[in-house]
Amino acid sequence: MKHRDALRIASTKFRTRKIRTAFLVLSLAVGLTMIAALAGGVAGVMKTARAIFLDAGQGRYYAVEVTTLNRSENTVVEAKKPSIDVGSYIQERKEQYSQKDISVQQVQMIMDNSLKQTLTELPELTTMSGLLSFQTSDAQFIQSYIIDPTIQWDTPQDSIVPVLVPTAALIGDGGPDWYNKSAKEQYTFLQEQQKKYLGKIVQYHSIKAKSESNTTTTEVTGKTQYKIVGFAPEDLYASNLYQSGTFIVPNWAAKNIPEVQGLFEQGNYRTLIAFANKKDRNDFIAAKQGQQVQEVEKRTDAASGETLEFSHYFMPAQGRFDAFSEIASQFQKFFFGVAGFLLAIGEIMLLLTVGRVVADSRKEIGVYRAIGASRSDVRKIFFWYVCVLTAAATFIAVVLAITGQIIASVKWGEQLFYGLVQFSGNAAVVAQPKYLFLGTNGLHILALFGFAFVSALVASAIPIFRASRIDPIIALKEE
Amino acid sequence: MSMKKELLTQLQTELQTTYHGDLKALLRHIEKTLEGKSSVDSSKPRRERTGDESVIVTVSDVSREYLFNGNTVQALKHANAEIRSGEIVALVGPSGSGKSTMLQLIGGLDTPSSGSIVVDGKELSAMKESARSEYRNQTIGFIFQFFHLQPYLTVEQNVEIPLLFGDVNTVERKKRVAEALASVGLSEYAKHRPSQLSGGQQQRVAIARALVNHPKVILADEPTGNLDRANATEVMKLLHTINEERGTTMVIVTHDHFVADFADRSIELIDGTLNTHI
Ligand SMILES: Nc1ncnc2c1ncn2[C@@H]1O[C@H](COP(=O)(O)OP(=O)(O)O)[C@@H](O)[C@H]1O
Ligand SMILES: [Mg+2]
Numbered sequence: 001m002k003h004r005d006a007l008r009i010a011s012t013k014f015r016t017r018k019i020r021t022a023f024l025v026l027s028l029a030v031g032l033t034m035i036a037a038l039a040g041g042v043a044g045v046m047k048t049a050r051a052i053f054l055d056a057g058q059g060r061y062y063a064v065e066v067t068t069l070n071r072s073e074n075t076v077v078e079a080k081k082p083s084i085d086v087g088s089y090i091q092e093r094k095e096q097y098s099q100k101d102i103s104v105q106q107v108q109m110i111m112d113n114s115l116k117q118t119l120t121e122l123p124e125l126t127t128m129s130g131l132l133s134f135q136t137s138d139a140q141f142i143q144s145y146i147i148d149p150t151i152q153w154d155t156p157q158d159s160i161v162p163v164l165v166p167t168a169a170l171i172g173d174g175g176p177d178w179y180n181k182s183a184k185e186q187y188t189f190l191q192e193q194q195k196k197y198l199g200k201i202v203q204y205h206s207i208k209a210k211s212e213s214n215t216t217t218t219e220v221t222g223k224t225q226y227k228i229v230g231f232a233p234e235d236l237y238a239s240n241l242y243q244s245g246t247f248i249v250p251n252w253a254a255k256n257i258p259e260v261q262g263l264f265e266q267g268n269y270r271t272l273i274a275f276a277n278k279k280d281r282n283d284f285i286a287a288k289q290g291q292q293v294q295e296v297e298k299r300t301d302a303a304s305g306e307t308l309e310f311s312h313y314f315m316p317a318q319g320r321f322d323a324f325s326e327i328a329s330q331f332q333k334f335f336f337g338v339a340g341f342l343l344a345i346g347e348i349m350l351l352l353t354v355g356r357v358v359a360d361s362r363k364e365i366g367v368y369r370a371i372g373a374s375r376s377d378v379r380k381i382f383f384w385y386v387c388v389l390t391a392a393a394t395f396i397a398v399v400l401a402i403t404g405q406i407i408a409s410v411k412w413g414e415q416l417f418y419g420l421v422q423f424s425g426n427a428a429v430v431a432q433p434k435y436l437f438l439g440t441n442g443l444h445i446l447a448l449f450g451f452a453f454v455s456a457l458v459a460s461a462i463p464i465f466r467a468s469r470i471d472p473i474i475a476l477k478e479e
Numbered sequence: 480m481s482m483k484k485e486l487l488t489q490l491q492t493e494l495q496t497t498y499h500g501d502l503k504a505l506l507r508h509i510e511k512t513l514e515g516k517s518s519v520d521s522s523k524p525r526r527e528r529t530g531d532e533s534v535i536v537t538v539s540d541v542s543r544e545y546l547f548n549g550n551t552v553q554a555l556k557h558a559n560a561e562i563r564s565g566e567i568v569a570l571v572g573p574s575g576s577g578k579s580t581m582l583q584l585i586g587g588l589d590t591p592s593s594g595s596i597v598v599d600g601k602e603l604s605a606m607k608e609s610a611r612s613e614y615r616n617q618t619i620g621f622i623f624q625f626f627h628l629q630p631y632l633t634v635e636q637n638v639e640i641p642l643l644f645g646d647v648n649t650v651e652r653k654k655r656v657a658e659a660l661a662s663v664g665l666s667e668y669a670k671h672r673p674s675q676l677s678g679g680q681q682q683r684v685a686i687a688r689a690l691v692n693h694p695k696v697i698l699a700d701e702p703t704g705n706l707d708r709a710n711a712t713e714v715m716k717l718l719h720t721i722n723e724e725r726g727t728t729m730v731i732v733t734h735d736h737f738v739a740d741f742a743d744r745s746i747e748l749i750d751g752t753l754n755t756h757i
Contacts, residue, residue, distance in 0.1 A: 005643040015631050367627040370588060371688065372616020372644040374609050472588045472615075476579050476700050479625045 001373070006380035013357065013385055024353045025393045028456070031343025032397035036440060036448050037404040038339060042332045044405065044439025045416065046325065051430045052420050053321035183418035190426050198429075200228050320424060346393075347459035354386060355463040362470055362478075369472030382464040383457070390456040394449050402440055409435035489573050492734070535695060535728050536562035536585055541594030542751075543580050554580040556751040557594070564695070565726040567719070569739035572748035578732040579700055581748065585730060586619050586698045587611045599695050616644050620689030620727075622699035626681045628673040628688075635660065635669040638687045645692055659687040662724075663717060679710030683717060690721065697721075699731045703738055715741045 014021045181189070358365070365378055373381075413436035421430075538560040545552040554577045562568050570578045583589040584596055587603050596603045599618055606614060615621070620641075628637045635656050642652045660666045663683040665676075673681050682702060689697055699718070703711035719741055722729055731738060739745045746753055 001644050002646060009640075009643070012629070012631050363627070364629060367623070368640070368644070369612070370586070370615060370621050370623075371641045372612055372692070374612035374644070376609070377612070377644055473583055475621070475623055475627060476583060476588070 001377040001380055003380060003384070006377065007384040007388070010381050010384035011388055013361070014388070017357065020353060020356075021389065024349055025389055025396065027349050028343070028346040028390065028393035028452070029396040029400065031339050031341075031346045032394055032448060032452055033400040033404070034335065034339035034342060035451075036397050036401035036444065038332055038335050039448075040401055040440030040444050041405050041408060041437040042328050042439070043441070043444070044409075044433075044435070044437045046328060047439060048417065048430065048433055048436055049321065049324055049328075049420055052417075053324070053424045183422050184414060187418055187421050187426060191429070191431075194429050197228050324420070324423070343455070347455055350386070350389070350456055351459045351463065354382065354460040355466070357385070358382065358463045358467040358470075361467070363474060365467055365470045366472050366474035366478070369470065370475035375468040378468040378470070379464055382460070382467050386456050386460045386464070387453065390452050391449070394452045397452075398440070398445055398448065402438065405437040405440060406435050408437040409433075413437060492573055533564050534561050535564040535599055536560070536730070537595075537597045538581070538585070539595050539597075541584060541591045541596060543577070543584065543589070544592045553751050555584070555591070558748075558751070558753045560746055560753055562728060562730060564728055565722070566744070567722050567729045567731065567742045569742035569745040570730055570732045570748065571734055571736075571739050571745050574734065576748040577751040578734075578748050580751075582698050582700050582730065582732050585696070586621060587614045612644075616641055617692055618695050620692065620694035620697040622682070622685055622689050622697060622702045624701040624704040626673070626678075626685045626705070628681055628684055630673055632672075633669065634665065634671050634673065634676070634684050637673065637684055638691050641688060641692050655691050656687075659691040660684075662690065662721065663687045677710065678706050679713050682706060682710070682714050686714070686717060686721070690725075690727075693725075694727065696728045696730065699729065701732055701734075703733070703735060708737075711735075711738070 365373075368378065368381075369375075414432060417432045417436055538558055541555055541558045542553065543555040545554055558577075558581065570581060572578055580589070584591050584603075585598060587598075587606070590604050598614075601614065601618075603611070603614070628634075629640075632640075638656045638659050639652055642655060647655065657666065657669075660669055663686050665680060665683055665687065668676060668680065668684075673684065676684065682705075689699075697718070702718070703714055706714060715738055718729060718731070721727055729742075731742060733739055
């Protein structure tokens with residue numbers, strides 16, 4: 001018997017058992033819907049999350065933040081008081097800001113978040129000009145642009161260093177009630193800022209600062225141009241490591257530009273390394289993770305005199321993405337468990353229903369056998385019976401899953417998207433997807449069909465086998 | 480058991496099953512039989528047997544035992560029979576005498592405990608399960624007492640089913656279904672459902688289904704057992720016509736003498752043993 005004909009006979013069975021068939025199809029569809037909705041939903045969210053966390057700079061640059069400890073021996077670091085008067089520095093800057101119509105709160109925020117801390121941590125830098133000059137290639141250079149209006153945006157020239165700018169630096173124009181804004185408002189604003197600064201070329205002087213007792217001399221050693229190619233998570237802005245700035249360069253620059261190289265050799269950095277493509281980034285991560293790059297730093301806590309051990313090798317962007325993936329996968333596992341349980345109930349119902357249909361069709365099968373159906377013909381008929389049921393259930397599941405993803409996206413898409421954006425440090429240059437949870441693709445659908453068919457056929461194997469064993473003699477005996 | 484008592488039991492069964500308690504009808508039948516008259520429409524002459532027809536079914540020393548509640552039931556005891564190609568044979572006998580068992584064995588639905596059955600040159604017990612299915616599909620056409628049409632299929636779909644098992648292509652299927660329906664006179668009912676037809680018409684659809692693969696042998700178990708006399712006559716006439724036109728061999732189980740009268744000869748089974756009447 002041809003499969004096409006077996007399918008035809010099988011599908012006639014549904015006509016006589018409409019309610020039971022519908023019930024069965026729905027019960028199978030419930031579990032399948034959950035599986036499809038979850039798999040697709042999580043895939044949709046993860047796709048966007050990956051873009052938010054890992055792809056900086058309009059998708060052209062991919063950032064990894066690395067904190068390295070490069071000490072050759074254990075060093076005791078004691079917190080020192082800054083030798084500049086932070087209070088008067090802030091006061092001074094506040095006045096400058098007020099001329100630029102920047103709110104006091106903002107100045108306070110910037111100071112609080114970075115300068116104060118940086119100043120505390122960088123006791124060697126005794127002058128602000130030193131600090132600023134150091135920051136020419138540092139995270140805070142946008143801030144120094146705000147602070148010091150004399151710094152010019154320049155036209156592009158040769159040997160331009162591409163840099164990623166910490167998103168936090170963009171908050172500068174955000175207005176006094178920045179922290180009262182919703183995540184969405186903040187992100188929308190930052191996106192505008194990103195648009196404004198992306199691709200801009202900025203020129204800084206590299207300055208060497210020398211301080212001798214009360215006098216400070218500065219020496220301009222050269223000019224470097226930086227092109228803003230992307231944005232880094234906002235909290236990279238405030239680095240609290242010794243002698244660190246957030247040094248943002250593509251890795252080729254770290255190797256090839258002497259002054260950048262010099263900075264790398266000095267000691268401990270929290271560095272955002274940008275890669276021009278995903279592969280390089282992933283290779284970098286893989287290589288670093290395999291290496292013994294961690295070194296133990298021992299510090300004596302100034303207050304307690306206790307020796308503390310620090311071991312640093314962080315990739316926060318990657319790390320946070322991994323953390324989120326882990327949460328997502330735990331979530332998925334749990335609900336896959338529930339879905340699997342529901343599907344198992346569906347499969348048991350399928351087993352019972354096919355068993356029942358076989359029992360109800362004993363006479364019919366007997367007659368078919370008597371008029372020439374082989375055992376394999378009977379199996380074919382029931383095989384297709386189960387297949388049509390499963391196909392219907394899976395089709396419904398796919399439709400429901402996609403509908404569910406759309407509804408979830410409308411309901412929770414914005415909340416989750418901006419939550420993720422905030423968690424990632426606002427660095428993303430990613431537009432909110434219309435349907436965040438809509439991640440079901442052709443491959444998912446194919447896999448779902450495959451899975452549904454295999455499980456349905458396993459569940460119905462025994463009743464189908466029984467059907468093929470029905471004795472054709474009953475055609476002569478039963479009414 | 481004495482002969483008298485046995486005869487009485489037989490008459491009693493006959494009265495209940497064939498004549499539905501109509502004692503007068505039974506008496507009329509006995510009267511006619513005693514007079515040596517056939518109850519067959521006398522306008523229809525019996526076919527002349529040329530005698531050179533080949534043997535198509537050979538039953539040799541066949542026994543069939545069933546195990547039932549730990550006891551062995553002998554449904555057939557060393558039965559022997561030969562049926563020639565083109566014959567209509569009535570298989571008669573009281574209920575429980577092994578008629579259906581015999582039909583099942585010839586039809587390849589069951590295998591004998593001992594002995595051999597050869598149909599159309601093929602030894603049935605040597606066949607594998609799949610070959611037996613093909614044999615039932617190609618060589619045999621079955622007609623059942625309860626028609627056994629699928630209620631959710633149309634008349635033409637019902638007739639088509641054996642062709643599906645035989646892997647016949649669509650064009651050929653259409654042709655054969657139309658031809659089979661025409662030969663039972665139900666062409667215009669092709670799109671009807673069995674429930675829209677009378678019992679006699681339903682059995683004619685079943686006959687079309689049995690015919691559609693051009694079988695060599697048609698096996699019918701009480702084909703009129705569920706029909707009134709008028710419909711039964713119609714069905715028997717139809718089978719007779721088919722036999723005449725196509726030369727299809729027919730073995731018809733019945734305990735209705737009226738049906739047996741359509742046959743070329745009767746084989747009587749009593750307690751699993753055969754008595755052949757010409
Ligand atoms: N599957 C079976 N199991 C046990 N006994 C059976 C079975 N089939 C038939 N028999 C017995 O075999 C005998 C012949 O049955 P059957 O061929 O159906 O008779 P008939 O068709 O002449 O009425 C009966 O005694 C019946 O009870
Ligand atoms: Mg019987």
